[in-house]
Amino acid sequence: MTRSATAAGVEAVLFVAEKPVSRAELAKTIGAGNKAVAEALAELEEWYRGTGLRLQHEGDDWQIVTAPEMAPFVSAYLGADRLRLSSAALETLAVVAYRQPATRAEVESIRGVNCDQTIYTLMSRRLIEELGRREAPGSPFEYGTTWEFLECFGLTSLDALPSVLTPEGVRSDDAVRSQ
Amino acid sequence: MTRSATAAGVEAVLFVAEKPVSRAELAKTIGAGNKAVAEALAELEEWYRGTGLRLQHEGDDWQIVTAPEMAPFVSAYLGADRLRLSSAALETLAVVAYRQPATRAEVESIRGVNCDQTIYTLMSRRLIEELGRREAPGSPFEYGTTWEFLECFGLTSLDALPSVLTPEGVRSDDAVRSQ
């Protein structure tokens, strides 16, 4: 009934991964041999039979997806007319929307926490995009919101973003831009 | 060995959800009754024992997360930092976690020192949040713990907070509940 420790480790990593992961990367992350990882993947594949999940691979890249039979439920959930973002992702989106163009370092310094994962999520939802590189040390990417973002939030343009007043009554976007 | 169809559906929906989903929303999405969903969640909880995943909930909102024992692998994959808090911050967090909702004055009266700094530290790490204002003189903010808190401490729910004996030998959680 119990799974091997390697299979549990592979499952956890694939669960959080937002893109397919190669067997070599899995082996490196888990600290296991290629053979053990191959066995773990076979074990998982077997295990997911009859569950809501399944293991999918293209060549040597693996990912967990929902089982095709569950498609009606998944689209009922995702298709509902409501944007679903974690509160972390919503905060990151707010920073990018009000401050664009913003680099990852700027977003992180404003939020005070690492934003790698949320930026990736927002990019894959096409709510934000890379605008180009800033002419600054390290040439960081600048991020901005997309056309889909305006569409999703029902905004005619960025000027239609709700204006937020700071406690001093300054419009927050002005306050930040003048910093 | 096979899961019920409801459990598989619940699993698939929770897998694609990027934020916790309430039992009522699960029921509506799957087209099942509340009771069937409750049973499916219990089934999943049991099923995940010994795997790389586990079920977490706060009140009635549910989410799939990685198992705490897998933290080293997942952190390695995501490049996540380890949480570090001073013992002062941990004390403030302990008061908020076990007594929530708690105001700043309550935390300070228990700890006997000013807690501005530690409350700020915990807020900026998203471990606690303002829940709203209490209807009392001065309308002070009430604080509670977040999902991030449950995740950082590997707790399946607030019921899983470590139970500590008070000096009287009473289980502290009982002591709190009887208040």
Next chain:
Amino acid sequence: MPVGPRPPDVSVAGFEGPLDLLLELIEEKKLDVFSVRLGDLADGYLARVRAMATLPADEVSAFLYIASRLVLLKARSLLPSLSPATDDDEADTEEELRLRLIEYATTKGRAEALGDRMRAGERVFHREGGTVDLPPKGGDPDALAAAWLKVLAITRRSEEEVEVPGERYSVEQRTAEIEALIAEQPAMTFGTLLGERPTLGYAIVTFIALLDLYRRLVIDITQDELFGEIRIERKVRRMEGISE
């Protein structure tokens, strides 16, 4: 995960606060928090506060508050006529302080349990998603604005917090100053000791120093009426050669 510098959480001389110091004293002496006479701890407590090199001004008041209550409890046990004026004055009873100590001990135990979990590092992770191909829809601009406001509020606080820590005083240093002064001048008032426009921290450190000198029988403190001027007098040593 934090990025960038954060102001450190201050803890004084290894203690998280005055209640922590008091608990430590009880543990060191292997006493029982339920039965110890708290007034008996006044001397030990003041000695510890005195030994602290420096205290940030805003923390001093917390230590002073407990010190003054311990001294009051001690005085009451020596002079039973000093029993509380009214029973409403619940804040002054020994039981109230004991309950606070017990509650703090519980909190400390919980904090340690949380700390153990934190150090074990067994956190969990959720999925952020990302494998979804459907175009996003149904965003709520107000929710977005609220998230922005929340981030702004936290950022603003971090800017406010970067103030330089205020003045620091040493109780020991202040005690030595007053002791030298009283050796030259047999009587003075609290007001003169404070001088013009004292800061709160300075007043508190001066007051703790006086409590300490009083405990060591160096001075006498009198006050003729409530809120009247506090007079400080050099204590006449009845028997020369007695040291503490």
